[in-house]
Amino acid sequence: MKLKFILLFLIFMAVNAVLNAQSITIAETALPTTCSRDTLKIPVVLSGSWDKTNIFVLKLKSNFAQVDTTIYVTSLNSTSPLLFKLPEFFATEKIQYNFSFLATIESTNPKVISNSSYFNMKMLSVIEMGTPVEIINSNVKIPSYYVMKNSVANIPVKIFRGTMDTFEKGMWSDSTFVLFQDNIINLLPKKTTKYKLESISNSCGLGKVIPPSEFTLKVNNFNIKVVDVYPKKICDIKNIQIEIDYDGGIIDPDKFYVEMYDENKKAFKSHKLKNVDLKRFTFNIDTVYTFGKYYLRVRCDSPDVASNFTEINIVEPPRIELDYFSYEMEKYTIDYKALLNIYLKNITSNSDNPTHSVKFTNGLELVNFSNDFYGSTSGIEIKPTENQYYKIESVITQACGFTKNFTVTGEKEIKVKNDFIIKDVLNKKYCGSEKVKFRIQTDKVFNFDNFFTVELKIIGSNIKNIDIPVKQNEDGTLEFILPNDSVFRPTIKFFSFYIKSSNPEARSALYDEQLKVTTRPIVRSIPQNSIIETPSFYTNTVVEFEGSTKGKLSFSDGDTTFSVSFDESGEFRTIFLPIFALKTKTYTIQSIENSCGVLVPTPKLEFTIEVKKITNTIQVTDFPRQVCTKKIYGVSFVTTGSFEQNEVIIAKLTYYSIKDNKDIAVEVGKGFKSPIPIQIPDSIPRGRTSLVLLTSAANSQNNSIESKVSNIFIINGQEIERNNYFISSNLHELPINKSVDILKGDELKSVFISSNSPYQTFGLKVNDTWYENLSETASTNSKIEIFFKPKTDTLYILKELKNACGIQEINDTLRVFVKKNRI
Structure with a gap:
């Protein structure tokens, strides 16, 4: 009996332990963003019973890899939501905005750890005064310094903002507020004033000001302003013309200096001046300064005041060499009028990117040669007709601003090889197998057994040059016959040619124009055989062909021959055959032609359109594209099916009336057979209209049999x-x-x-x-x-x-x- 009691007691204790197990669950995966110093509310689910001495502790572990920080905050209560008073956190250089944490809650009695949740803490702003741009005493971080009368002083500040959602606001010692939006304080003192920044705040409250926070702006009544500096780019002549303006009088002209600063505006060297009361003077830059960007200003030390900064650049003078020719033949020999590139090379280390104009001794000019970087080249294209000697005479550069033969090296001679000059090529466009006539100009004397040959060059092709015999005509002209179409297909081709003689052996330069070859068109595919239900305008009638120039294609339905024109376009093309299929017929492509001739396809190219059911139909087959008022035109049509005897076909023009806001139809003609004459009345306004043909019965009933075409333009005069x-x-x-x-x-x-x-x-x-x-x-x-x-x-x-x-x-x-x- 005793043993049974013990077992029952142990079972009771186990069940009670399970029923009273403690757990902490944070209800949200991301906690609300909260300001430093504020109270964070965390909804939780607490299970089980807790000891009276238990305390809940918030553990915040930094979520930034560069900052290893853990914070513990004791709860203000013991029920959901748990409340935690956050500590004071100021923004730092490493964390300038929200501080991201991984949050967990732990209990002390018993020790239980919750799930984790993400939490962002808004921090308090921190500000540190920067060094003013125009500094007099460089040993003081926030100095007393001078500002020109009626000038704005720009005081930079470094701000760690703490939050992402507000602009920071500060307050001066005189209770004046200032907003920091661009990390700059703009001040315009009318007299010498001492400033102190008392505080900075953001949406979370007051932040921290890092001392020193006091500085003095001394306002001078004496102002100096640099009006102009010329030149602003200096490379050869080191004298700079400086023009200044000032007011308030000058006590001693010898108290003026030119201060040169490096690119970071750190003082580099001071140069004493004389006779500046003339407001324009010359300043000579000595050899101390290397190539680069500098800032110049004028300063007076009695009273102590300085002007604005002006940027100047000391650049390396251009050094250019004649680099090479693109036509690298033995002893630089080139064909007559052949394309030649003369390349210049920049050997200047300056990266300021000025452009130069280069003039050669023979008068040739290369404008806007770019000095992009050391070793860069730039070329000029020419087509020489006579021997030339190339040497640079002068260089005009934006860097130095004047003409001078700067350091230039290299000189080369090019010789033009030209036994014949090809001239009088009358035509610019040819067909395959067509004659090309021309003349030559030469000083050579030919032996009786000499013969001429043309070397044909097909441009833009991998085809090797083709030698073609030349015929000499009695009138002194020469002629040769181009190869047939197959050489020039499948794309548009251009050609040029050389002329060669056999005795003595000589050769011309390549003729300096490109001549175009046109081939006869070739049909590549035709429509397939097809079946349609009722008579209709069949749209799947596309012929594919080759041929780039204007021409026409002729086809027949066995009764009538039709022609379709095409304009100049690309080489591989399609053309639509306008077929109105009234009944089953076989259509034949009869020919395709252009200015180079007619091609009749062999074997025949045919296709059939089968019409399964014949219905009553009207179809316009021909109509004028543009018409003039009061003139008479014809409209052709065809019909299928059975119409009543003497059925009248009526023609109407329809147009949209803006005034009436609807389409208006005007009868313009009628007749029994094709073509119907139509006359355009004055009542129809000029512009786009549509033509409708319909039966007289359909004109008054709803069972309309009609045909409609658009885009007939009524025109009058021309402007x-x-x-x-x-x-x-x-x-x-x-x-x-x-x-x-x-x-x-x-x-x-x-x-x-x-x-x-x-x-x-x-x-x-x-x-x-x-x-x-x-x-x-x-x-x-x-x-x-x-x-x-x-x-x-x-x-x-x-x-x-x-x-x-x-x-x-x-x-x-x-x-x-x-x-x-x-x-």
Whole structure:
């Protein structure tokens, strides 16, 4: 019985221990950010029963790797939320903003440790006065120093802000508040004043001021100001012209000095001056100063006052050498007019990056040669036509500001090899297998058995140069035949050539222009056979082909032949065949052509479109893109299915009326068969409209059978919307009836944009020449670009404008004056 009682007692004690087990759980993974000195409230879950002597302790362990700190704070209570009075913490150089901790709570009786949670403590601000910029006594950290009359004194401060959410606020000894937003105190004393910073605070309360916190600003009535220093970059001549201004009178002119400071504005050297009462004087920089940035100011020691700082730079004079030619042949021999790069090398250690203009003894100039870094090179492109000797005559540099033959080394001679000069190549564009005619100019005497050969160079290709025999004509011209299209496909090709003789053996330079080759177009793919349910405008009819120039493609449906034009574009292209499939038909690509000839595909290229069900349909097949009022035009159409006998087809133009805020339809013609004549009334405003064809029955009923096409433009006269003149690379926007100056050899590009010319030709007559262009979209107007390159002063008269509606006179002028030299 006794044993049973003991067992029951032990079981009771075990159950009671489990039921009364103590635990601490912090309810939040991140505690609320709280200011130093404030009370932190931590919601907790406390389980079990606790001894009356138990105390809860907050342990804060630094979460910063560079700061190893642990803080213990005793709880003010014993129930949730637990309250902890945080200690006083000031921001430091290592932790200038919030102090991040990992927080846990421990109990003393019994000893239990909670889970951890993150906690950020806002710290109190700390401020330390900095050294004023314009210092007189460098031995005192916060000195008494002078400020010019009516000048702002900028006192830097170092602030450890403590929080991320407020601007710090300080207070002077006279109870004046100041906000520290940029770590600068701006003061404007009217008289000598002693300042003391009493306190600094942020959103958490008063912080700490690190002494010394007192300083005095002495205000001088005598002011000095540096107005100008020339030059500000000094490299060869060491004399600097300094202009100053001052007021308050001068007691002794010999009391003036020039102070030179290094880049950190630390005093470097003082130079005594004389005769500064003239307010302009010369200061000679001695050889003590190395290359670099300096700050200069003028100082008077009676009274003790200094001017503002002015930046100057002492730079190394340019040292340039003629480095090399890009055309490194034996004895520097180059073909006639071949591209040559002359490279100059910078051997100056100065990193100030001035630019130079270099002039050679033969008159050649290299402008804006960049002195980027030691060893950098810069080149000038030329195409020599005669032997030249290259030596630098002078260097103009931004660093020194004047022309002088600075240290320059290197000189080279280039010889131009040119047995023949190729000239009079009349055409710039050719087709494959076409003749190229030209002349040569040479002093050589050829033997009777001599023959000429052209060495053809295909530009931008890996194809080796091709030798082609040359025929001599009775008129003194030479000619050769280009290879066939296969050599120049698949991309656009340009070529040039050399001319060679056999007896004596000689060779020309490469002809100095690129000539373009155009090949005949080739069809690469056609539409696939397809099936459609009912008659419709079939859209999957794309032909892929090669050919970059203008041309046309012809195809047939067995009854009618159609043509589709294409403009100059890239080499690999597509073209859409406008097919309205009325019934099942087979379509054949008959030919594709451009200016170089016609290609008839062999074998035939065919595809079939099967129409499963024939329905009543009207389809516009041809219509005018632009129309003029009161003129008559034809609209072609086709129909399928069965229409009533003598069914009238009505044509209407529709446009949107801004006044009525709706689409308005106006009947413009009708007829029984294609084409229907239409006439444009004055009542329809100029602009974009849509054409609708419909049956007379559908005109009054809802069972409409109709066809609609958009983008028919009603136009009247023509106007120039904008005209710009481009001269070389500079844009000059000039109205008509004005004059313009260009440099001899410059090209004048004139751009004219019409006011209303989508889908139409816009023409402009200048003097006796017509210039035309076509806009092929509804969203853009036609643009004409004219290039003028007058040799002498020329008057250009813009005489007439024309479009589909006719010609009108304008008689505007543009006078171009050709100048020999740029002013």
